[in-house]
Amino acid sequence: MTAKSAILSATALRDELTGPRPPLLLDVRWQLGGPDQRPAYLAGHLPGAVYVDLDSELAGPPGAGGRHPLPDPEAFGAAMRRAGVGADGPVVVYDGGQGWAAARAWWLLRWAGHPDVRVLDGGLAAWTAAGGEVTAGQVTPAEGDFKPTPGALGVLDADAAALRAREGVLLDARAGERYRGEVEPIDPVGGHIPGALSAPTTENVDADGRFLPAEALRARFGALGASAGAPVGVYCGSGVSGAHEVLALEVAGIGADLYAGSWSHWSSDPSRPVATGPDPQ
Incomplete structure:
Protein backbone atom coordinates (compact mmCIF):
# COMPACT_ATOMS: atom_id res chain seq x y z
CA MET A 1 0.00 0.00 0.00
CA THR A 2 1.39 3.41 -0.96
CA ALA A 3 1.90 5.78 1.97
CA LYS A 4 -0.24 8.91 1.99
CA SER A 5 1.38 12.21 1.13
CA ALA A 6 1.57 14.76 3.93
CA ILE A 7 -0.47 17.17 1.78
CA LEU A 8 -3.55 16.86 -0.37
CA SER A 9 -5.29 19.03 -2.94
CA ALA A 10 -8.69 20.63 -2.58
CA THR A 11 -10.19 18.29 -5.18
CA ALA A 12 -8.76 15.24 -3.42
CA LEU A 13 -10.18 16.45 -0.12
CA ARG A 14 -13.60 16.97 -1.66
CA ASP A 15 -13.56 13.35 -2.84
CA GLU A 16 -12.52 12.10 0.60
CA LEU A 17 -15.24 14.06 2.37
CA THR A 18 -17.86 12.08 0.45
CA GLY A 19 -16.04 8.79 0.88
CA PRO A 20 -16.42 5.99 3.42
CA ARG A 21 -13.96 7.46 5.95
CA PRO A 22 -14.11 11.25 5.76
CA PRO A 23 -11.41 13.12 7.67
CA LEU A 24 -11.95 15.45 10.59
CA HIS A 45 -15.21 27.67 6.98
CA LEU A 46 -15.07 24.27 5.32
CA PRO A 47 -18.23 22.31 6.17
CA GLY A 48 -17.82 20.59 9.53
CA ALA A 49 -14.45 22.17 10.31
CA VAL A 50 -13.56 22.79 13.96
CA TYR A 51 -11.58 25.89 14.94
CA VAL A 52 -8.28 25.45 16.79
CA ASP A 53 -6.36 28.46 18.14
CA LEU A 54 -2.62 28.32 17.53
CA ASP A 55 -1.51 30.59 20.36
CA SER A 56 -3.51 28.88 23.10
CA GLU A 57 -3.89 25.28 21.85
CA LEU A 58 -0.89 24.63 19.58
CA ALA A 59 1.71 26.24 21.84
CA GLY A 60 2.58 26.58 25.48
CA PRO A 61 2.69 29.94 27.24
CA PRO A 62 5.43 32.22 25.88
CA GLY A 63 8.45 32.59 28.11
CA ALA A 64 11.78 30.88 28.65
CA GLY A 65 11.02 28.32 25.94
CA GLY A 66 10.35 30.94 23.28
CA ARG A 67 7.30 32.68 21.83
CA HIS A 68 5.56 29.45 20.79
CA PRO A 69 7.10 26.65 22.88
CA LEU A 70 5.81 23.12 22.63
CA PRO A 71 2.56 22.74 24.55
CA ASP A 72 2.30 20.48 27.55
CA PRO A 73 1.37 17.08 26.07
CA GLU A 74 -1.61 16.64 28.39
CA ALA A 75 -2.96 20.10 27.62
CA PHE A 76 -2.42 19.50 23.89
CA GLY A 77 -4.18 16.14 24.07
CA ALA A 78 -7.13 17.70 25.86
CA ALA A 79 -7.39 20.45 23.22
CA MET A 80 -7.28 17.91 20.40
CA ARG A 81 -9.92 15.72 22.04
CA ARG A 82 -12.18 18.78 22.41
CA ALA A 83 -11.66 19.36 18.69
CA GLY A 84 -12.84 15.82 17.99
CA VAL A 85 -9.49 14.23 17.15
CA GLY A 86 -9.60 10.45 17.41
CA ALA A 87 -6.75 8.08 18.11
CA ASP A 88 -6.48 6.93 14.51
CA GLY A 89 -9.20 8.75 12.54
CA PRO A 90 -7.88 10.80 9.60
CA VAL A 91 -7.35 14.51 10.18
CA VAL A 92 -6.88 17.30 7.63
CA VAL A 93 -5.72 20.72 8.81
CA TYR A 94 -5.91 23.99 6.90
CA ASP A 95 -5.39 27.71 7.34
CA GLY A 96 -6.00 30.80 5.27
CA GLY A 97 -3.48 29.83 2.62
CA GLN A 98 -0.01 30.70 3.92
CA GLY A 99 0.34 27.20 5.33
CA TRP A 100 2.40 28.03 8.42
CA ALA A 101 -0.30 27.46 11.03
CA ALA A 102 -1.59 24.33 9.31
CA ALA A 103 1.95 22.96 9.22
CA ARG A 104 2.33 23.69 12.93
CA ALA A 105 -0.80 21.65 13.67
CA TRP A 106 0.38 18.87 11.34
CA TRP A 107 3.79 18.78 12.99
CA LEU A 108 2.41 18.73 16.54
CA LEU A 109 -0.05 15.94 15.81
CA ARG A 110 2.66 13.92 14.08
CA TRP A 111 5.12 14.60 16.92
CA ALA A 112 2.46 13.49 19.39
CA GLY A 113 2.00 10.20 17.57
CA HIS A 114 -1.10 10.70 15.44
CA PRO A 115 -0.83 8.31 12.48
CA ASP A 116 -2.96 10.07 9.86
CA VAL A 117 -2.79 13.85 9.55
CA ARG A 118 -2.36 15.92 6.40
CA VAL A 119 -2.40 19.55 5.30
CA LEU A 120 -4.78 20.99 2.70
CA ASP A 121 -2.35 22.38 0.13
CA GLY A 122 -3.13 26.06 -0.39
CA GLY A 123 -5.58 26.19 2.51
CA LEU A 124 -9.00 27.81 2.43
CA ALA A 125 -8.06 29.86 -0.63
CA ALA A 126 -7.40 26.69 -2.64
CA TRP A 127 -10.66 25.18 -1.44
CA LYS A 147 -3.88 10.61 23.63
CA PRO A 148 -0.44 12.03 22.77
CA THR A 149 2.67 9.89 22.86
CA PRO A 150 5.34 12.52 22.12
CA GLY A 151 8.52 11.72 20.26
CA ALA A 152 7.38 10.49 16.86
CA LEU A 153 9.19 13.43 15.21
CA GLY A 154 12.60 14.73 16.22
CA VAL A 155 13.03 17.84 18.34
CA LEU A 156 16.23 19.85 18.82
CA ASP A 157 17.16 22.00 21.79
CA ALA A 158 19.63 24.89 21.51
CA ASP A 159 22.73 22.73 21.99
CA ALA A 160 21.52 20.12 19.51
CA ALA A 161 20.72 22.83 16.96
CA ALA A 162 24.23 24.26 17.28
CA LEU A 163 25.68 20.77 16.82
CA ARG A 164 23.46 20.12 13.79
CA ALA A 165 24.79 23.31 12.18
CA ARG A 166 28.36 22.06 12.67
CA GLU A 167 27.95 18.38 11.86
CA GLY A 168 24.91 18.25 9.59
CA VAL A 169 22.58 20.76 7.94
CA LEU A 170 20.63 23.38 9.87
CA LEU A 171 18.16 25.40 7.80
CA ASP A 172 16.85 28.82 8.83
CA ALA A 173 13.28 29.16 7.50
CA ARG A 174 12.92 32.90 8.17
CA ALA A 175 13.14 35.67 5.59
CA GLY A 176 16.65 36.29 4.32
CA GLU A 177 16.91 39.77 5.81
CA ARG A 178 16.22 38.39 9.29
CA TYR A 179 18.76 35.60 8.79
CA ARG A 180 21.38 38.15 7.73
CA GLY A 181 20.56 40.36 10.73
CA GLU A 182 19.56 43.35 8.61
CA VAL A 183 16.21 43.62 10.41
CA GLU A 184 14.70 41.97 13.47
CA PRO A 185 11.15 43.10 14.18
CA ILE A 186 10.37 40.68 17.01
CA ASP A 187 13.29 39.11 18.82
CA PRO A 188 16.05 40.68 20.97
CA VAL A 189 18.81 40.49 18.37
CA PRO A 194 26.41 30.10 13.41
CA GLY A 195 26.66 27.60 10.57
CA ALA A 196 22.95 27.65 9.72
CA LEU A 197 21.95 28.12 6.08
CA SER A 198 19.27 30.51 4.85
CA ALA A 199 16.29 28.68 3.34
CA PRO A 200 13.18 30.91 3.52
CA THR A 201 10.09 28.74 3.64
CA THR A 202 8.33 31.20 1.33
CA GLU A 203 10.48 29.79 -1.48
CA ASN A 204 8.95 26.33 -1.02
CA VAL A 205 5.58 27.40 -2.43
CA ASP A 206 4.18 29.04 -5.54
CA ALA A 207 2.34 32.35 -5.77
CA ASP A 208 -0.86 30.68 -4.52
CA GLY A 209 0.83 29.23 -1.43
CA ARG A 210 0.85 25.68 -2.77
CA PHE A 211 3.94 23.54 -2.40
CA LEU A 212 6.28 23.19 -5.34
CA PRO A 213 6.49 19.70 -6.86
CA ALA A 214 8.48 17.20 -4.84
CA GLU A 215 11.21 17.11 -7.48
CA ALA A 216 11.69 20.87 -7.30
CA LEU A 217 11.82 20.76 -3.51
CA ARG A 218 14.37 17.94 -3.56
CA ALA A 219 16.54 19.99 -5.89
CA ARG A 220 16.23 23.07 -3.72
CA PHE A 221 17.12 21.30 -0.51
CA GLY A 222 19.76 19.17 -2.19
CA ALA A 223 21.60 22.33 -3.22
CA LEU A 224 21.79 23.17 0.49
CA GLY A 225 23.15 19.73 1.38
CA ALA A 226 19.84 18.40 2.72
CA SER A 227 18.95 14.98 1.35
CA ALA A 228 17.27 11.78 2.49
CA GLY A 229 19.30 10.18 5.26
CA ALA A 230 21.31 13.32 6.04
CA PRO A 231 21.06 14.87 9.53
CA VAL A 232 18.85 17.88 8.86
CA GLY A 233 17.44 20.40 11.32
CA VAL A 234 15.17 23.41 10.88
CA TYR A 235 14.40 26.52 12.90
CA CYS A 236 12.58 29.80 12.33
CA GLY A 237 11.41 32.59 14.61
CA SER A 238 9.28 30.60 17.04
CA GLY A 239 8.63 27.15 15.59
CA VAL A 240 5.74 27.96 13.26
CA SER A 241 7.19 28.64 9.81
CA GLY A 242 9.90 26.11 10.69
CA LEU A 247 6.56 19.74 5.92
CA ALA A 248 8.20 20.86 2.67
CA LEU A 249 11.13 18.55 3.41
CA GLU A 250 8.66 15.73 4.09
CA VAL A 251 7.03 16.34 0.69
CA ALA A 252 10.52 16.09 -0.80
CA GLY A 253 11.14 12.79 0.99
CA ILE A 254 13.65 14.24 3.46
CA GLY A 255 13.30 13.84 7.22
CA ALA A 256 14.17 16.77 9.49
CA ASP A 257 14.15 17.67 13.17
CA LEU A 258 12.65 20.94 14.44
CA TYR A 259 14.28 23.32 16.89
CA ALA A 260 10.94 24.20 18.44
CA GLY A 261 12.16 27.18 20.47
CA SER A 262 13.87 28.56 17.37
CA TRP A 263 15.33 32.06 17.22
CA SER A 264 13.01 33.40 19.93
CA HIS A 265 14.62 30.92 22.33
CA TRP A 266 18.18 31.12 20.99
CA SER A 267 18.33 34.92 21.06
CA SER A 268 16.90 35.14 24.59
CA ASP A 269 20.27 34.05 26.03
CA PRO A 270 22.96 36.68 25.38
CA SER A 271 25.69 34.10 25.93
CA ARG A 272 24.73 32.22 22.76
CA PRO A 273 26.74 33.20 19.66
CA VAL A 274 25.06 35.11 16.85
CA ALA A 275 26.22 35.25 13.23
CA THR A 276 25.21 37.91 10.71
CA GLY A 277 25.61 38.38 6.98
CA PRO A 278 25.00 36.00 4.08
CA ASP A 279 25.44 32.23 3.99
CA PRO A 280 29.02 31.05 4.50
CA GLN A 281 30.73 30.38 1.21
Whole structure:
Protein backbone atom coordinates (compact mmCIF):
# COMPACT_ATOMS: atom_id res chain seq x y z
CA MET A 1 0.00 0.00 0.00
CA THR A 2 1.39 3.41 -0.96
CA ALA A 3 1.90 5.78 1.97
CA LYS A 4 -0.24 8.91 1.99
CA SER A 5 1.38 12.21 1.13
CA ALA A 6 1.57 14.76 3.93
CA ILE A 7 -0.47 17.17 1.78
CA LEU A 8 -3.55 16.86 -0.37
CA SER A 9 -5.29 19.03 -2.94
CA ALA A 10 -8.69 20.63 -2.58
CA THR A 11 -10.19 18.29 -5.18
CA ALA A 12 -8.76 15.24 -3.42
CA LEU A 13 -10.18 16.45 -0.12
CA ARG A 14 -13.60 16.97 -1.66
CA ASP A 15 -13.56 13.35 -2.84
CA GLU A 16 -12.52 12.10 0.60
CA LEU A 17 -15.24 14.06 2.37
CA THR A 18 -17.86 12.08 0.45
CA GLY A 19 -16.04 8.79 0.88
CA PRO A 20 -16.42 5.99 3.42
CA ARG A 21 -13.96 7.46 5.95
CA PRO A 22 -14.11 11.25 5.76
CA PRO A 23 -11.41 13.12 7.67
CA LEU A 24 -11.95 15.45 10.59
CA LEU A 25 -11.25 19.04 9.48
CA LEU A 26 -9.37 21.48 11.71
CA ASP A 27 -9.37 25.19 10.84
CA VAL A 28 -6.19 26.74 12.28
CA ARG A 29 -6.21 30.16 10.64
CA TRP A 30 -3.74 32.48 12.35
CA GLN A 31 -1.79 35.68 11.72
CA LEU A 32 1.48 36.54 13.43
CA GLY A 33 0.76 39.64 15.48
CA GLY A 34 -2.65 39.91 13.80
CA PRO A 35 -6.22 39.72 15.04
CA ASP A 36 -7.86 36.59 16.39
CA GLN A 37 -9.11 34.52 13.46
CA ARG A 38 -12.10 32.97 15.21
CA PRO A 39 -14.47 35.64 13.79
CA ALA A 40 -13.24 34.78 10.30
CA TYR A 41 -13.85 31.10 11.02
CA LEU A 42 -17.38 31.81 12.25
CA ALA A 43 -18.07 33.82 9.11
CA GLY A 44 -17.15 30.94 6.83
CA HIS A 45 -15.21 27.67 6.98
CA LEU A 46 -15.07 24.27 5.32
CA PRO A 47 -18.23 22.31 6.17
CA GLY A 48 -17.82 20.59 9.53
CA ALA A 49 -14.45 22.17 10.31
CA VAL A 50 -13.56 22.79 13.96
CA TYR A 51 -11.58 25.89 14.94
CA VAL A 52 -8.28 25.45 16.79
CA ASP A 53 -6.36 28.46 18.14
CA LEU A 54 -2.62 28.32 17.53
CA ASP A 55 -1.51 30.59 20.36
CA SER A 56 -3.51 28.88 23.10
CA GLU A 57 -3.89 25.28 21.85
CA LEU A 58 -0.89 24.63 19.58
CA ALA A 59 1.71 26.24 21.84
CA GLY A 60 2.58 26.58 25.48
CA PRO A 61 2.69 29.94 27.24
CA PRO A 62 5.43 32.22 25.88
CA GLY A 63 8.45 32.59 28.11
CA ALA A 64 11.78 30.88 28.65
CA GLY A 65 11.02 28.32 25.94
CA GLY A 66 10.35 30.94 23.28
CA ARG A 67 7.30 32.68 21.83
CA HIS A 68 5.56 29.45 20.79
CA PRO A 69 7.10 26.65 22.88
CA LEU A 70 5.81 23.12 22.63
CA PRO A 71 2.56 22.74 24.55
CA ASP A 72 2.30 20.48 27.55
CA PRO A 73 1.37 17.08 26.07
CA GLU A 74 -1.61 16.64 28.39
CA ALA A 75 -2.96 20.10 27.62
CA PHE A 76 -2.42 19.50 23.89
CA GLY A 77 -4.18 16.14 24.07
CA ALA A 78 -7.13 17.70 25.86
CA ALA A 79 -7.39 20.45 23.22
CA MET A 80 -7.28 17.91 20.40
CA ARG A 81 -9.92 15.72 22.04
CA ARG A 82 -12.18 18.78 22.41
CA ALA A 83 -11.66 19.36 18.69
CA GLY A 84 -12.84 15.82 17.99
CA VAL A 85 -9.49 14.23 17.15
CA GLY A 86 -9.60 10.45 17.41
CA ALA A 87 -6.75 8.08 18.11
CA ASP A 88 -6.48 6.93 14.51
CA GLY A 89 -9.20 8.75 12.54
CA PRO A 90 -7.88 10.80 9.60
CA VAL A 91 -7.35 14.51 10.18
CA VAL A 92 -6.88 17.30 7.63
CA VAL A 93 -5.72 20.72 8.81
CA TYR A 94 -5.91 23.99 6.90
CA ASP A 95 -5.39 27.71 7.34
CA GLY A 96 -6.00 30.80 5.27
CA GLY A 97 -3.48 29.83 2.62
CA GLN A 98 -0.01 30.70 3.92
CA GLY A 99 0.34 27.20 5.33
CA TRP A 100 2.40 28.03 8.42
CA ALA A 101 -0.30 27.46 11.03
CA ALA A 102 -1.59 24.33 9.31
CA ALA A 103 1.95 22.96 9.22
CA ARG A 104 2.33 23.69 12.93
CA ALA A 105 -0.80 21.65 13.67
CA TRP A 106 0.38 18.87 11.34
CA TRP A 107 3.79 18.78 12.99
CA LEU A 108 2.41 18.73 16.54
CA LEU A 109 -0.05 15.94 15.81
CA ARG A 110 2.66 13.92 14.08
CA TRP A 111 5.12 14.60 16.92
CA ALA A 112 2.46 13.49 19.39
CA GLY A 113 2.00 10.20 17.57
CA HIS A 114 -1.10 10.70 15.44
CA PRO A 115 -0.83 8.31 12.48
CA ASP A 116 -2.96 10.07 9.86
CA VAL A 117 -2.79 13.85 9.55
CA ARG A 118 -2.36 15.92 6.40
CA VAL A 119 -2.40 19.55 5.30
CA LEU A 120 -4.78 20.99 2.70
CA ASP A 121 -2.35 22.38 0.13
CA GLY A 122 -3.13 26.06 -0.39
CA GLY A 123 -5.58 26.19 2.51
CA LEU A 124 -9.00 27.81 2.43
CA ALA A 125 -8.06 29.86 -0.63
CA ALA A 126 -7.40 26.69 -2.64
CA TRP A 127 -10.66 25.18 -1.44
CA THR A 128 -12.79 28.12 -2.56
CA ALA A 129 -10.83 28.46 -5.81
CA ALA A 130 -11.73 24.84 -6.58
CA GLY A 131 -15.42 25.60 -6.03
CA GLY A 132 -15.65 24.20 -2.51
CA GLU A 133 -18.48 25.49 -0.36
CA VAL A 134 -18.11 27.18 3.01
CA THR A 135 -20.52 27.30 5.90
CA ALA A 136 -20.85 29.72 8.81
CA GLY A 137 -21.16 29.24 12.54
CA GLN A 138 -19.58 27.23 15.33
CA VAL A 139 -19.03 23.48 14.97
CA THR A 140 -18.90 21.51 18.23
CA PRO A 141 -17.76 17.94 17.59
CA ALA A 142 -18.12 14.82 19.67
CA GLU A 143 -15.21 14.34 22.07
CA GLY A 144 -12.27 12.53 20.53
CA ASP A 145 -10.06 9.89 22.15
CA PHE A 146 -6.60 10.93 20.98
CA LYS A 147 -3.88 10.61 23.63
CA PRO A 148 -0.44 12.03 22.77
CA THR A 149 2.67 9.89 22.86
CA PRO A 150 5.34 12.52 22.12
CA GLY A 151 8.52 11.72 20.26
CA ALA A 152 7.38 10.49 16.86
CA LEU A 153 9.19 13.43 15.21
CA GLY A 154 12.60 14.73 16.22
CA VAL A 155 13.03 17.84 18.34
CA LEU A 156 16.23 19.85 18.82
CA ASP A 157 17.16 22.00 21.79
CA ALA A 158 19.63 24.89 21.51
CA ASP A 159 22.73 22.73 21.99
CA ALA A 160 21.52 20.12 19.51
CA ALA A 161 20.72 22.83 16.96
CA ALA A 162 24.23 24.26 17.28
CA LEU A 163 25.68 20.77 16.82
CA ARG A 164 23.46 20.12 13.79
CA ALA A 165 24.79 23.31 12.18
CA ARG A 166 28.36 22.06 12.67
CA GLU A 167 27.95 18.38 11.86
CA GLY A 168 24.91 18.25 9.59
CA VAL A 169 22.58 20.76 7.94
CA LEU A 170 20.63 23.38 9.87
CA LEU A 171 18.16 25.40 7.80
CA ASP A 172 16.85 28.82 8.83
CA ALA A 173 13.28 29.16 7.50
CA ARG A 174 12.92 32.90 8.17
CA ALA A 175 13.14 35.67 5.59
CA GLY A 176 16.65 36.29 4.32
CA GLU A 177 16.91 39.77 5.81
CA ARG A 178 16.22 38.39 9.29
CA TYR A 179 18.76 35.60 8.79
CA ARG A 180 21.38 38.15 7.73
CA GLY A 181 20.56 40.36 10.73
CA GLU A 182 19.56 43.35 8.61
CA VAL A 183 16.21 43.62 10.41
CA GLU A 184 14.70 41.97 13.47
CA PRO A 185 11.15 43.10 14.18
CA ILE A 186 10.37 40.68 17.01
CA ASP A 187 13.29 39.11 18.82
CA PRO A 188 16.05 40.68 20.97
CA VAL A 189 18.81 40.49 18.37
CA GLY A 190 19.09 39.89 14.63
CA GLY A 191 21.18 37.26 12.88
CA HIS A 192 21.31 33.49 12.84
CA ILE A 193 22.77 30.43 14.54
CA PRO A 194 26.41 30.10 13.41
CA GLY A 195 26.66 27.60 10.57
CA ALA A 196 22.95 27.65 9.72
CA LEU A 197 21.95 28.12 6.08
CA SER A 198 19.27 30.51 4.85
CA ALA A 199 16.29 28.68 3.34
CA PRO A 200 13.18 30.91 3.52
CA THR A 201 10.09 28.74 3.64
CA THR A 202 8.33 31.20 1.33
CA GLU A 203 10.48 29.79 -1.48
CA ASN A 204 8.95 26.33 -1.02
CA VAL A 205 5.58 27.40 -2.43
CA ASP A 206 4.18 29.04 -5.54
CA ALA A 207 2.34 32.35 -5.77
CA ASP A 208 -0.86 30.68 -4.52
CA GLY A 209 0.83 29.23 -1.43
CA ARG A 210 0.85 25.68 -2.77
CA PHE A 211 3.94 23.54 -2.40
CA LEU A 212 6.28 23.19 -5.34
CA PRO A 213 6.49 19.70 -6.86
CA ALA A 214 8.48 17.20 -4.84
CA GLU A 215 11.21 17.11 -7.48
CA ALA A 216 11.69 20.87 -7.30
CA LEU A 217 11.82 20.76 -3.51
CA ARG A 218 14.37 17.94 -3.56
CA ALA A 219 16.54 19.99 -5.89
CA ARG A 220 16.23 23.07 -3.72
CA PHE A 221 17.12 21.30 -0.51
CA GLY A 222 19.76 19.17 -2.19
CA ALA A 223 21.60 22.33 -3.22
CA LEU A 224 21.79 23.17 0.49
CA GLY A 225 23.15 19.73 1.38
CA ALA A 226 19.84 18.40 2.72
CA SER A 227 18.95 14.98 1.35
CA ALA A 228 17.27 11.78 2.49
CA GLY A 229 19.30 10.18 5.26
CA ALA A 230 21.31 13.32 6.04
CA PRO A 231 21.06 14.87 9.53
CA VAL A 232 18.85 17.88 8.86
CA GLY A 233 17.44 20.40 11.32
CA VAL A 234 15.17 23.41 10.88
CA TYR A 235 14.40 26.52 12.90
CA CYS A 236 12.58 29.80 12.33
CA GLY A 237 11.41 32.59 14.61
CA SER A 238 9.28 30.60 17.04
CA GLY A 239 8.63 27.15 15.59
CA VAL A 240 5.74 27.96 13.26
CA SER A 241 7.19 28.64 9.81
CA GLY A 242 9.90 26.11 10.69
CA ALA A 243 7.18 23.45 10.86
CA HIS A 244 6.20 24.50 7.34
CA GLU A 245 9.79 23.89 6.20
CA VAL A 246 9.77 20.46 7.86
CA LEU A 247 6.56 19.74 5.92
CA ALA A 248 8.20 20.86 2.67
CA LEU A 249 11.13 18.55 3.41
CA GLU A 250 8.66 15.73 4.09
CA VAL A 251 7.03 16.34 0.69
CA ALA A 252 10.52 16.09 -0.80
CA GLY A 253 11.14 12.79 0.99
CA ILE A 254 13.65 14.24 3.46
CA GLY A 255 13.30 13.84 7.22
CA ALA A 256 14.17 16.77 9.49
CA ASP A 257 14.15 17.67 13.17
CA LEU A 258 12.65 20.94 14.44
CA TYR A 259 14.28 23.32 16.89
CA ALA A 260 10.94 24.20 18.44
CA GLY A 261 12.16 27.18 20.47
CA SER A 262 13.87 28.56 17.37
CA TRP A 263 15.33 32.06 17.22
CA SER A 264 13.01 33.40 19.93
CA HIS A 265 14.62 30.92 22.33
CA TRP A 266 18.18 31.12 20.99
CA SER A 267 18.33 34.92 21.06
CA SER A 268 16.90 35.14 24.59
CA ASP A 269 20.27 34.05 26.03
CA PRO A 270 22.96 36.68 25.38
CA SER A 271 25.69 34.10 25.93
CA ARG A 272 24.73 32.22 22.76
CA PRO A 273 26.74 33.20 19.66
CA VAL A 274 25.06 35.11 16.85
CA ALA A 275 26.22 35.25 13.23
CA THR A 276 25.21 37.91 10.71
CA GLY A 277 25.61 38.38 6.98
CA PRO A 278 25.00 36.00 4.08
CA ASP A 279 25.44 32.23 3.99
CA PRO A 280 29.02 31.05 4.50
CA GLN A 281 30.73 30.38 1.21
